[in-house]
Amino acid sequence: MASSNLTDTELLARIQGEITDALGYSDTISLQREEAMKYYYAEKFGNEVEGRSQYVDSSVMDTIEWIKPSLMRVFASGDEMVSFSPVGPEDVESAKQATDYVNYIFTKDNPGWEILYTWFTDALLQKNGIVKCWWDEYEDYNREEYNNLDEQEFNALLMSPGVEIIEHTPEEGYHDVVITRKAYIGKVKIENVVPDEFLISRESKTIEDARFVCHRVKKTLSELREMYPDEDFDPMELAGGQYDFDTSMWGEAKARYSFDNSADNAFGGSVNMGDEEALKEYWLHESYLRTDWDGDGIAELRKVCSVGSYIIENEPIDRIPFVSITPVKIPHKFFGLSIADLIMDIQLIKSTLMRNLMDNMYNQNYGRYAVLEGQANLDDLLTQRPGGVVRVKSPNAVMPLATPQLEQSSFAMLEYLDKLRESRSGVNKYSQGLNENALKSHTTATAVSATMTAAQSRVELIARCFAETGVKELMRNIYELVLKNQDHERVIMLRNKWVPVRPDMWRDKYDCTVSVGIGSGNKDQQLMHLTTMLSFAGDAMRGGLKIVNEKNMYNMGAALIKNMGFQNVDDFLTDPDSVPPQPNPQEELEQQEMQLKQKELEIKAADVQIKQMRLQKDAAADDIDARLKMAELALEAEQKRPVAIG
Numbered sequence: 001m002a003s004s005n006l007t008d009t010e011l012l013a014r015i016q017g018e019i020t021d022a023l024g025y026s027d028t029i030s031l032q033r034e035e036a037m038k039y040y041y042a043e044k045f046g047n048e049v050e051g052r053s054q055y056v057d058s059s060v061m062d063t064i065e066w067i068k069p070s071l072m073r074v075f076a077s078g079d080e081m082v083s084f085s086p087v088g089p090e091d092v093e094s095a096k097q098a099t100d101y102v103n104y105i106f107t108k109d110n111p112g113w114e115i116l117y118t119w120f121t122d123a124l125l126q127k128n129g130i131v132k133c134w135w136d137e138y139e140d141y142n143r144e145e146y147n148n149l150d151e152q153e154f155n156a157l158l159m160s161p162g163v164e165i166i167e168h169t170p171e172e173g174y175h176d177v178v179i180t181r182k183a184y185i186g187k188v189k190i191e192n193v194v195p196d197e198f199l200i201s202r203e204s205k206t207i208e209d210a211r212f213v214c215h216r217v218k219k220t221l222s223e224l225r226e227m228y229p230d231e232d233f234d235p236m237e238l239a240g241g242q243y244d245f246d247t248s249m250w251g252e253a254k255a256r257y258s259f260d261n262s263a264d265n266a267f268g269g270s271v272n273m274g275d276e277e278a279l280k281e282y283w284l285h286e287s288y289l290r291t292d293w294d295g296d297g298i299a300e301l302r303k304v305c306s307v308g309s310y311i312i313e314n315e316p317i318d319r320i321p322f323v324s325i326t327p328v329k330i331p332h333k334f335f336g337l338s339i340a341d342l343i344m345d346i347q348l349i350k351s352t353l354m355r356n357l358m359d360n361m362y363n364q365n366y367g368r369y370a371v372l373e374g375q376a377n378l379d380d381l382l383t384q385r386p387g388g389v390v391r392v393k394s395p396n397a398v399m400p401l402a403t404p405q406l407e408q409s410s411f412a413m414l415e416y417l418d419k420l421r422e423s424r425s426g427v428n429k430y431s432q433g434l435n436e437n438a439l440k441s442h443t444t445a446t447a448v449s450a451t452m453t454a455a456q457s458r459v460e461l462i463a464r465c466f467a468e469t470g471v472k473e474l475m476r477n478i479y480e481l482v483l484k485n486q487d488h489e490r491v492i493m494l495r496n497k498w499v500p501v502r503p504d505m506w507r508d509k510y511d512c513t514v515s516v517g518i519g520s521g522n523k524d525q526q527l528m529h530l531t532t533m534l535s536f537a538g539d540a541m542r543g544g545l546k547i548v549n550e551k552n553m554y555n556m557g558a559a560l561i562k563n564m565g566f567q568n569v570d571d572f573l574t575d576p577d578s579v580p581p582q583p584n585p586q587e588e589l590e591q592q593e594m595q596l597k598q599k600e601l602e603i604k605a606a607d608v609q610i611k612q613m614r615l616q617k618d619a620a621a622d623d624i625d626a627r628l629k630m631a632e633l634a635l636e637a638e639q640k641r642p643v644a645i646g
Contacts, residue, residue: 005295008311015287015304018212022199029335030252033126033195036340037255039347040064040125053358057350059421060343064124066427067339067459071120074463075471076113081106082475087507094506100494101501102478108492110190118192120466123325127338129470130193132215133477134321135485137186149175188481190474193322196252204334207322215286215322222278228312237310238282282307288320323477325470327462342424350417353410363403370399426458496570530560550576 006014023029042058075081080103086095106112115131123129143166146157154175157163162182169176197216204210224233285306290299293314301320305313326336366384375397380390392398422428482503490501534556537548554576558569566572 006291006293011291011293011304011314012306012309012311014291015214015285015289015306018201018287018289019199019214019285021202022212022214023202023204023335024196024199029127030196032341034251034255036060036125036338036344037252038258039340039344041259043258045348045351053355053362055351055354055358057347057354059347059350060340063343063421063425063427064121064339067124067425067462068117068120070456070459071463071466072117075116075467081471084479091507097499097501098479098503098506100499101482101492101503102475104492104494105188105478105482106190106475109187115190115192119325119470122192122195123327123466124339126195127335127341128195128324128326130195130198131190131323131474132193132321133188133190133323133474133481135186135481136189137184140183140185142181142183143178144181145178147176149177186485188478198322200334205332206334207320207324210320211290213288213320213322217284217286218281219284220278221280221282224282224284224307224312231312235277235280238307288317319477319480321477323470323474325466327465329465329469339425343421346417346421350414353414357406357410360403360406364405367403368401370401372397426456426462496568527560527563530556530563534560
């Protein structure tokens with residue numbers, strides 16, 4: 001039996017219950033992310049003792065900052081992050097166009113490099129990185145001016161959709177007019193989501209199967225009115241949305257700004273800064289939940305936007321517009337582990353050891369003394385300066401106390417911790433730059449390469465995880481959005497050519513392949529492989545082997561040029577598909593002979609036709625002569641006939 005329809009009050013109660021029970025809402029994950037940010041900034045632990053060393057190691061920041069260049073080089077060094085494979089031979093061109101257009105949308109229509117950088121940083125530091133991808137429609141106004149329009153042209157202009165007259169000057173049957181033309185424009189928009197603004201139901205394994213997902217963000221009343229122009233917002237109805245009932249997110253947000261104290265008063269204090277109503281801030285909750293709203297007994301996916309107890313939008317949708325990545329994925333669990341989670345304990349231990357070492361050095365340089373009470377001037381003793389004098393009343397009034405030196409095991413422990421950090425993160429001294437040991441004669445290039453390869457395997461695993469679980473999904477979402485929403489042709493520059501793009505002509509779905517440089521070695525190794533392949537292909541073509549053609553050679557050359565860092569391959573190589581085929585000399589000679597024979601046949605046919613025309617003309621002339629002759633004979637016969645006399 002179907003249930004009854006939900007009311008707005010019941011729906012809001014359901015959403016508030018889901019929010020308070022969601023992951024990332026006032027729980028251990030929030031505290032861990034806040035702690036990770038503090039470790040990233042190498043802030044003090046809170047256990048410091050006045051007068052003692054307060055050194056804080058920066059292992060978390062160092063490790064993350066050394067991983068990021070490798071990831072950005074893998075994903076952002078080329079102009080093609082993913083490719084779409086054709087299903088059949090008729091899909092080759094459209095699949096190629098889909099590949100170019102999806103990459104164009106990510107890198108040109110959106111700040112692709114910046115999105116990747118922030119996305120990867122969030123994942124490495126705060127467990128999961130989240131991006132939001134949706135189709136954004138907005139109004140665009142263009143100002144146009146027309147002069148000397150006749151009545152018919154003027155009326156036709158007024159009938160055009162979206163036209164609004166700004167100025168109109170009629171003059172003796174003509175019209176001068178200034179208009180604005182309104183048009184609705186849509187595009188794919190991608191933005192990074194702040195980790196503490198993203199909530200997901202606790203039992204979720206992925207975003208796709210989540211019962212509830214929420215994006216909560218502060219918006220001014222002015223921004224809300226721009227986002228929802230058809231809504232008549234009453235500040236009294238929105239009053240409940242001025243304060244969020246989760247204050248834990250202030251801790252996460254404050255930790256992000258704690259390094260320079262750039263937002264001391266922005267969290268936990270007054271929400272409304274100033275008296276202007278349009279600048280008052282409210283919490284907008286954009287919730288995606290599965291609910292039986294229509295009472296048919298089947299839960300459907302809906303998007304509900306609310307501020308406090310006021311529902312702004314409630315509509316069915318077909319997908320949740322978020323994509324998540326995590327560097328250490330835990331099976332059957334949404335939140336994984338960040339690199340900070342793996343390194344924070346090492347940073348704490350190294351900081352403690354370094355503080356002990358530095359305190360010991362301080363005591364060695366400025367040691368402690370035993371002083372006979374009343375026999376020495378304490379001010380002189382406490383003033384540490386070269387050549388300083390300490391006034392005493394008796395010999396041996398001041399005696400240094402021996403400070404035991406730390407054992408070498410302390411330094412061995414620090415080295416062990418560095419190796420432990422390397423094994424956990426994949427970042428070692430070889431991958432961090434040129435090391436002096438790498439140049440010693442007893443260290444071979446093969447050994448260094450093997451060490452770097454072993455270390456890079458951890459980073460490559462992170463890159464592969466990002467590629468298969470995040471980047472591929474994001475590109476698929478872009479593809480689906482343009483396929484469903486872009487219903488007009490768009491002309492863009494692709495491969496140095498202006499190309500008209502029609503997504504509505506594509507197939508519903510192509511196979512998506514992430515074509516990033518993972519698992520093929522570094523660029524030097526790839527360059528060596530490509531050079532070897534080109535040499536082999538050249539020898540094969542010269543030897544007459546039919547295993548390589550011009551297109552294969554072009555593809556290898558294009559890959560070599562891109563590996564060198566040049567993105568525009570057409571400046572150096574010409575695609576054989578764009579060159580019209582050159583005829584074979586023998587075939588060209590045979591074709592000329594065929595054309596000559598064809599002309600000879602045409603001439604002979606023309607001669608035959610002329611002869612036929614002559615024969616026809618002669619026959620017609622003979623016919624006319626015969627008729628004239630017969631007419632003459634008939635006339636003569638008529639003249640010779642005797643005339644009867646009455």
